[in-house]
Amino acid sequence: METRLTIPISADSFKAAEKQIKKARAAGAEMLELRTDYLEGLSVDLVNKLISKVRGRSKKKALPVIVTCRDKKQGGAIDYPLNLRIDVLVEALKAGAEFIDFEYENFLVPENRGRIRVALSQSLKGKLILSAHNFAAKFENIGVLRRHITTLYPAAIPKIVYTANHINDCFDAFDLLHNTSGERIVFCMGQAGLVSRIIAKKLGSLVTFASIDEDSATAPGQLTAEQLKNLYRYDSINAETELYGVIGSPVAHSLSPAVHNAGFADTGANKLYLPLLVEGGKAEFERFMSNVVNKGWLGFRGFSVTIPHKENALDYVKSKGGFVELLAKRIGAVNTLIIESRAMSDERRIRAYNTDYIAALDVIGSAMGKGRSELKGLPVAIVGAGGVARAIVAGLADAGAKVKIYNRTIARAERLAVEFDCDFAGLDDLPNINARLLINCTSIGMHPNINETPMLKEFLKRDMTVFDTIYNPAETLLLKQAKELGLKTISGMEMFINQALVQFKLFTGKDANPKLMRKVIAERLGDKGI
Numbered sequence: 333m334e335t336r337l338t339i340p341i342s343a344d345s346f347k348a349a350e351k352q353i354k355k356a357r358a359a360g361a362e363m364l365e366l367r368t369d370y371l372e373g374l375s376v377d378l379v380n381k382l383i384s385k386v387r388g389r390s391k392k393k394a395l396p397v398i399v400t401c402r403d404k405k406q407g408g409a410i411d412y413p414l415n416l417r418i419d420v421l422v423e424a425l426k427a428g429a430e431f432i433d434f435e436y437e438n439f440l441v442p443e444n445r446g447r448i449r450v451a452l453s454q455s456l457k458g459k460l461i462l463s464a465h466n467f468a469a470k471f472e473n474i475g476v477l478r479r480h481i482t483t484l485y486p487a488a489i490p491k492i493v494y495t496a497n498h499i500n501d502c503f504d505a506f507d508l509l510h511n512t513s514g515e516r517i518v519f520c521m522g523q524a525g526l527v528s529r530i531i532a533k534k535l536g537s538l539v540t541f542a543s544i545d546e547d548s549a550t551a552p553g554q555l556t557a558e559q560l561k562n563l564y565r566y567d568s569i570n571a572e573t574e575l576y577g578v579i580g581s582p583v584a585h586s587l588s589p590a591v592h593n594a595g596f597a598d599t600g601a602n603k604l605y606l607p608l609l610v611e612g613g614k615a616e617f618e619r620f621m622s623n624v625v626n627k628g629w630l631g632f633r634g635f636s637v638t639i640p641h642k643e644n645a646l647d648y649v650k651s652k653g654g655f656v657e658l659l660a661k662r663i664g665a666v667n668t669l670i671i672e673s674r675a676m677s678d679e680r681r682i683r684a685y686n687t688d689y690i691a692a693l694d695v696i697g698s699a700m701g702k703g704r705s706e707l708k709g710l711p712v713a714i715v716g717a718g719g720v721a722r723a724i725v726a727g728l729a730d731a732g733a734k735v736k737i738y739n740r741t742i743a744r745a746e747r748l749a750v751e752f753d754c755d756f757a758g759l760d761d762l763p764n765i766n767a768r769l770l771i772n773c774t775s776i777g778m779h780p781n782i783n784e785t786p787m788l789k790e791f792l793k794r795d796m797t798v799f800d801t802i803y804n805p806a807e808t809l810l811l812k813q814a815k816e817l818g819l820k821t822i823s824g825m826e827m828f829i830n831q832a833l834v835q836f837k838l839f840t841g842k843d844a845n846p847k848l849m850r851k852v853i854a855e856r857l858g859d860k861g862i
């Protein structure tokens with residue numbers, strides 16, 4: 333089943349529609365949906381004129397169209413009378429529209445059904461999409477709903493669309509696409525449903541909708557055609573595409589999809605990386621994981637894991653008897669999961685890693701010109717005692733460095749220090765620092781508070797290397813002042829890129845191009861970036 337990238341035309345006048353059609357073509361639309369319920373002063377003549385416009389002069393350039401005049405109760409824009417809405421669809425068929433979209437609920441009424449059936453029987457190529465929308469939540473049973481639609485009119489293309497209030501709600505839509513064949517349109521609305529719009533093509537939905545730009549979206553969670561094509565590799569998605577993604581909450585601003593998708597494209601891998609918004613706690617995370625692991629046909633192969641699920645991910649892999657890298661176990665958190673699929677078996681084993689500490693140790697080693705074994709005995713001051721501090725402390729302690737942890741909440745610093753046999757103090761002890769390497773693992777100095785620093789310039793020591801894990805901005809005030817004193821510095825951006833490189837290798841077995849990753853991040857962060 334070939335999926336058509338469909339752009340809705342939601343203009344209030346013929347002139348505005350003409351402009352939108354031009355833009356939609358330029359954005360790469362493979363089909364247009366004429367949302368005639370947006371047109372002011374709607375008439376059958378106006379719809380006729382619009383269809384001729386889409387047809388254009390050249391047959392080659394003609395895009396197929398869906399003509400829709402949506403009922404206000406099901407998300408329509410202007411509340412036009414039912415009779416006029418049916419007139420519009422009948423006229424659209426006469427004018428050569430490939431598809432008309434009518435609400436299943438209204439098609440249940442024999443009189444409406446009769447008029448549309450007659451028009452369809454007189455049309456050479458026109459097909460009927462019977463649509464059901466639920467803007468509040470998922471349908472009770474979309475399998476039964478689909479059966480009802482196709483029993484009522486076997487030639488109909490069922491369109492079943494509902495709001496996913498959680499990413500776990502999307503699995504009903506995925507199951508329906510997987511378990512049925514033929515022409516059908518199934519996806520979820522809302523932020524939690526975003527992923528269903530992207531993988532609709534992998535799963536063979538007849539249509540996925542995208543908007544020309546963010547302002548012209550006709551449904552919640554609709555992506556722009558540019559995002560779908562450039563960020564989410566739409567053109568190269570097929571049934572065999574393997575899926576990856578970042579699991580977290582929030583994930584909307586994560587740089588990982590841009591970085592990994594650019595890497596996949598660059599290495600010619602048939603892989604796609606998605607933002608996977610998994611809201612809630614351990615129970616929601618586990619439900620998501622059991623869905624993606626048990627539904628092997630979805631093709632999920634690996635994940636980055638971020639806040640708040642790093643500990644949940646570790647617990648999950650342990651409970652399934654998967655492999656957990658030794659230091660990740662001690663850190664108590666993992667940020668990378670790999671789902672192994674074994675030939676001739678449905679069993680899937682999961683491997684878990686923590687690439688934060690690997691990346692941090694790598695960038696420290698290359699900036700200071702030291703191999704891991706040479707970090708033994710190195711005096712290091714870590715500011716902060718949260719998740720990132722924990723991974724770096726574990727890595728450095730494992731390498732034999734002499735670590736002292738400074739934190740606002742001293743009890744938290746103490747707990748971490750006891751666990752990894754380090755020293756600890758409050759932030760007020762920082763002026764007495766005696767370390768060759770200072771690492772900021774707090775958010776002090778992060779955008780938008782770019783004029784803050786965890787360590788005053790006057791207390792930085794001459795022979796110190798200064799590492800700030802913050803990557804937005806790439807040069808924090810701490811790093812700027814350290815540079816002014818001629819000290820060696822390491823940016824959080826280097827750690828981020830390194831971390832992505834290590835993950836990419838775990839995902840693909842190949843090395844990604846660090847220059848490409850830097851370029852992608854700089855483009856995404858704009859002037860805040862590197």
Ligand code: NAP
Nearest residue numbers: 716717718719720721740741773774775801802824827828
């Ligand atoms: P976290 O677990 O929430 O820990 C935050 C730490 O910052 C705690 O030690 C906290 O102290 C301290 N802190 C926060 N606000 C503070 C303030 N106003 N004054 C003093 N201390 C403050 O966060 P995390 O996940 O470890 O992330 C920490 C930093 O790492 C973030 O800035 C993030 O950008 C960066 N990071 C970088 C990368 C990378 O790849 N480069 C990856 C992930 C994170 P209390 O214990 O007293 O609350």
